[in-house]
Amino acid sequence: MKKLGIKISLVFIWVSLANQAFAQTPGLLDGANWITYAIIGLVGFIALFFVIQVADSFLAMQAKTVGVDTEAVNVSIFPKWNEIVGTSNQPSFLKGQEVKKLRKGHDILLEGEAKGVVQNISVRSFAVQPQNFIGMSPIPKLVVEIGQKVQAGEELFFDKKRPEIKYVAPVSGEIVAINRAAKRAINEVVILSDAEITYKVFPAFDLENSSREELVHYLLESGAWTMLRQRPFDLVAESDVVPRDIFISTFDSAPLAPDSNVLVAGREKSFQKGLDVLNKLTNGKVYLGLNGRQLPSPAFRDAQGVEKVYFKGKHPAGNVGVQIHHIKPISAKDKVWTLDVQGVITLGALFLENRFDASRIVALTGAELKEPKYVKTYIGANISELLKDNLANDHIRIISGDVLSGKQKSEKQFLNYYDDQVTVIEEGDDYELFGWLLPLAPRPSISNTFPNFLFPEQKFKANTNTHGEKRAFVVTTDYEQVMPMDILVQPLMKAIMTNDLERMEGLGLLELTEEDVALCEFVCTSKMPLQQLLREGLEAIREQS
Amino acid sequence: MKQALLNLFRKIEPSKEKKLLHTAYDAFFTFAFAPNETTHGGVHIRDGMDxxxxxxxxxxxxxxxxxxxxxxxxxxxxxxxxxxxxxxxxxxxxxxxxxxxxxxxxxxxxxxxxxxxxxxxxxxxxxxxxxxxxxxxxxxxxxxxxxxxxxxxxxxxxxxxxxxxxxxxxxxxxxxxxxxxxxxxxxxxxxxxxxxxxxxxxxxxxxxxxxxxxxxxxxxxxxxxxxxxxxxxxxxxxxxxxxxxxATPLSLASQGGWENVTATYSSSAMLWGAIPGSVGETSKVLVVLGIIFLIVTKIADWRIIVSFLVGAAVTGMLMNLWGVTVFMQVPWYNQFIMGSLLFAAAFMATDPVTASATPTGKLIYGFMIGFIGMVVRVLNPAYPEGWMLAILFMNTFSALIDHYVLEANMKRRMKRAVVTATA
Incomplete structure (x- = not known):
């Protein structure tokens, strides 16, 4: 609605400019003529106002009969003052809370949002994919073999560089395949699950009277340690590190992302227990980032023992990296841990039920699905089983995660370890006549050269076309519109390209992971692969240290 | 119709060995058709802007x-x-x-x-x-x-x-x-x-x-x-x-001040642009329309245009205060309707490649162009217009401005690190 204010002021500028121009033309509007024109203008204005006022009254009457004239909805033609200046009333749940408003960002509105109740779905094959963990060696040490039976929570493999971290089975069943890529790198350890999941039972843990070392050991043994991710670099947490703080974002602002209120429903107790555990792991604080635009679940609002900070803004406000930047940024040598909501739940469930509970609520989203919905399954579910009988056509791209930072998957493959979303969109491998000049199909964009910006609520059916070819950096105004951090993305990317380590670090590379620059990559006019560049830069720094 | 055109293009495609010919063909082909490239690796959807x-x-x-x-x-x-x-x-x-x-x-x-x-x-x-x-x-x-x-x-x-x-x-x-x-x-x-x-x-x-x-x-x-x-x-x-x-208004102004200009051209003529000059820069009204278009569509960065105009205005006022030559006495607001000031602000200074790349840098860059350009226009005895030289001059220094903006950003981050380390 702020845009309306801009539009009105532009009209004013234009009118006054035109006035100026006419005023300088001698004879056109001089002397008595001025008064005549002013009177005509005024009369016309009053007449027009009268007509609009009548229409407005009709509208109000109609709204009353239909019953939509609540306080929250403005049915009038005239915008309310707060709609013009954009200072709408704070929702009541934000009163008295710490709220951070982020002005920059962009919500990509796509068709195919998951809706309705969480449904059960029958998925039998699951996989843990070593390459989901950044920094994992290509061939981790397997402790299971094909044909072996495992229980949920039993170790599958470990990384030879960090043998203390155990990667465990999310479900019970039989190891049916170990899929390898080039050079024998292990891609997938596939488990065919039992109809009834059986769990490896861990000894009960006394959280109150145990030391931090014992807790760390317990988490490592149970496999729940893998829920902890460490920044910089977004690794699985190092076991000998005491993090400065722990951050959890309780909302995901990415396109079509699952609603965290749905994810946590029914598992509030596990979530709170998980937070209690995390408080034991850091000497600093546990920060919870909450959604300031929509009422968060009581599990988040009333969470105990944590610092709550509300974030009000467009995507990427829900990214934990953005939240860290605004709460307490990562500086050199700082190490912080992050978790997602379902990771905290898994952690909490371990202490409540003494088992590794890898159950996940997954949002199946995207315009190419017949029925976008939430389903209940486990970590690493098979994609074809998730999407069974739900695909609208076959010229599609399946993404584990969201359209910005997710990974492309074939139907045979599996959901990535940390993902709780599948997005299915159309492949855009078609030529478009004068597509750059006169785009016929609507497409998401932050640019005002598309008429989209007049309809901010419009939802799009996006496809995977690049809408242009890769170029050198030319435009310098695109990233800054969507980057709500004090980080200059383009200079940072240039520093990465020239492999200038000092400058990369200085410009804030360590505060970022792929998802934080994904929106910049989306808007990039030169179609640069920013996420790939960012990871190259992070790897270069990691090798140095 | 689209398919027919596509087939026609395919038919006339020269072999890839003939490099120059194929490059030219490719340029025209991508002009007619947005390519069928799809995303891979990073984001899966891309903004419609290229x-x-x-x-x-x-x-x-x-x-x-x-x-x-x-x-x-x-x-x-x-x-x-x-x-x-x-x-x-x-x-x-x-x-x-x-x-x-x-x-x-x-x-x-x-x-x-x-x-x-x-x-x-x-x-x-x-x-x-x-x-x-x-x-x-x-x-x-x-x-x-x-x-x-x-x-x-x-x-x-x-x-x-x-x-x-x-x-x-x-x-x-x-x-x-x-x-x-x-x-x-x-x-x-x-x-x-x-x-x-x-x-x-x-x-x-x-x-x-x-x-x-x-x-x-x-x-x-x-x-x-x-x-x-x-x-x-x-x-x-x-x-x-x-x-x-x-003579153009500027050369008249440098010879005899504002009175000398208005003796030949009315201000409305200068505003609407029916005066001698380079081909496209004379009409201030149309250039202002162009500025509005560029700012609304966010093609050009408003920072450069605004700081450019502010820089020019401030310098114009300073010249008025100084006022030792007739040109200096020309009221600062009249400087805007003479010469190619607005055209330069709209289309020349805003070139994103040669301008500063950082938001703060752009403010400094635009202001400096406004300042230097006005100084050259008013004080240069030989040639009463300065935007071309001012912009090229600041093009040269835009990287330096960016350098200091980046240094400031890095220092801010360093400072924070020291604060958290001692805390």
Whole structure:
């Protein structure tokens, strides 16, 4: 609605400019003529106002009969003052809370949002994919073999560089395949699950009277340690590190992302227990980032023992990296841990039920699905089983995660370890006549050269076309519109390209992971692969240290 | 229809061995069709905006200047002759004459510039980049209408080869290409682009009594056609009327201050642009429309334009305060409707490649252009206009500005690290 204010002021500028121009033309509007024109203008204005006022009254009457004239909805033609200046009333749940408003960002509105109740779905094959963990060696040490039976929570493999971290089975069943890529790198350890999941039972843990070392050991043994991710670099947490703080974002602002209120429903107790555990792991604080635009679940609002900070803004406000930047940024040598909501739940469930509970609520989203919905399954579910009988056509791209930072998957493959979303969109491998000049199909964009910006609520059916070819950096105004951090993305990317380590670090590379620059990559006019560049830069720094 | 066109393109596709031909083909093909490339690796959907679309919107913003410039070439020509002096009188003659002057400039600029682009793209083995789309549209607008075409060709070749390709192509250049071609002429062939004689088309001198010089195209092609349809023709005998001067408002102002300007041109004429000057920069109203278009579509960064104008205004006020020459005493707000100040702010300073890349840097960059340009305009005794030189000068320093902005950003981060370490 702020845009309306801009539009009105532009009209004013234009009118006054035109006035100026006419005023300088001698004879056109001089002397008595001025008064005549002013009177005509005024009369016309009053007449027009009268007509609009009548229409407005009709509208109000109609709204009353239909019953939509609540306080929250403005049915009038005239915008309310707060709609013009954009200072709408704070929702009541934000009163008295710490709220951070982020002005920059962009919500990509796509068709195919998951809706309705969480449904059960029958998925039998699951996989843990070593390459989901950044920094994992290509061939981790397997402790299971094909044909072996495992229980949920039993170790599958470990990384030879960090043998203390155990990667465990999310479900019970039989190891049916170990899929390898080039050079024998292990891609997938596939488990065919039992109809009834059986769990490896861990000894009960006394959280109150145990030391931090014992807790760390317990988490490592149970496999729940893998829920902890460490920044910089977004690794699985190092076991000998005491993090400065722990951050959890309780909302995901990415396109079509699952609603965290749905994810946590029914598992509030596990979530709170998980937070209690995390408080034991850091000497600093546990920060919870909450959604300031929509009422968060009581599990988040009333969470105990944590610092709550509300974030009000467009995507990427829900990214934990953005939240860290605004709460307490990562500086050199700082190490912080992050978790997602379902990771905290898994952690909490371990202490409540003494088992590794890898159950996940997954949002199946995207315009190419017949029925976008939430389903209940486990970590690493098979994609074809998730999407069974739900695909609208076959010229599609399946993404584990969201359209910005997710990974492309074939139907045979599996959901990535940390993902709780599948997005299915159309492949855009078609030529478009004068597509750059006169785009016929609507497409998401932050640019005002598309008429989209007049309809901010419009939802799009996006496809995977690049809408242009890769170029050198030319435009310098695109990233800054969507980057709500004090980080200059383009200079940072240039520093990465020239492999200038000092400058990369200085410009804030360590505060970022792929998802934080994904929106910049989306808007990039030169179609640069920013996420790939960012990871190259992070790897270069990691090798140095 | 689309499929048929696609098939036609496929049929005429030259083999990839013929590099230059294939590059040219590829340029035209991607002009007609957005390619079928899909995302891989990073994001899965991409914004509809690409470089072609960005560039073409700058060209769109220039269209009003083109239309007006065409008319104004003819209008100024006939005003000098004392014929058809009312704005709409002899409209078709003015438009025809404008086109006769403008089309060759446009063609030469594009053939030379694009030719070099195609050649280098073929040599380097990448697709033709869109940079020249804007440069090629800007160059005709910043030239005097009578610019000799061979000089124009050389200047464009210089700008594209030395200014751009030597640095690695679109996105890598240090100086604004369009201004570089103009500054080349300014220093190599000064008489064709400065002085009072060059801003009105059709005369080698603007002293009263000089006879008009029409080329063969006007006398032996246009005139017979016009005569057959019974319309007014170009009069080959006419000469410049008494009391006429081809001087621009700026040179009048530098000689005798604001009174001297208004004695010849009314402020509304300067505002609407019916004055002698380079082809596309005279109409301030249309340039302001272009500015609004560029800012609303976010093609140009408002920071540069606003800080440029603020810089120019502040410097203008300082000059008013100082006030030792007649030019300094020209009220600062009147500086805005003289010369190419607004055109430079809208289209030249905002070139994202040569401007500073950081938001803070842009504010400094724009302000400094406004300041330096105004100083050059008012204090330079030889040539009363400064934007070309000011912008090229600040192009050179934009990287330095960015450097300090980045240093500040890095220092901020370092400071924070120290604070958290001690806390």
């Amino acid at each position: 470089l072609k679309r960005t560039m073409v919107h700058v060209v769109l913003a220039l269209q009003l200047c083109y239309v007006f410039g065409t008319w104004n070439i003819g209008h100024q020509h006939f005003v000098a002759l004392g014929e058809h002096t009312a704005p709409l009188a002899g409209l078709h003659l003015k438009i025809l004459y404008g086109l006769v002057k403008l089309i060759p400039i446009f063609i030469v600029a594009h053939v030379v510039g694009l030719g070099i682009e195609f050649f280098y793209a073929a040599r380097k083995g990448h697709s033709v980049e869109e940079g020249f789309l804007v440069s090629g549209a800007l160059i005709p607008l910043i030239m005097p209408p009578d610019i000799p075409l061979w000089i124009l060709g050389i200047s464009v070749a210089f700008a594209v080869i030395i200014g751009k390709e030597a640095f690695g192509g679109t996105g890598m250049n240090i100086w604004n290409i369009a201004l570089l071609s103009r500054v080349f002429i300014f220093f190599a062939y000064p008489t064709t682009i400065s002085g009072d004689d060059v801003w009105v088309a059709g005369f080698s001198s603007t002293t009263p009594g000089s006879v008009v010089e029409y080329g063969w195209f006007v006398t032996s092609v246009l005139n017979p056609i016009l005569a057959t349809i019974g319309s007014a023709t170009f009069n080959v005998q006419s000469a410049i009327v008494d009391g006429y001067t081809g």
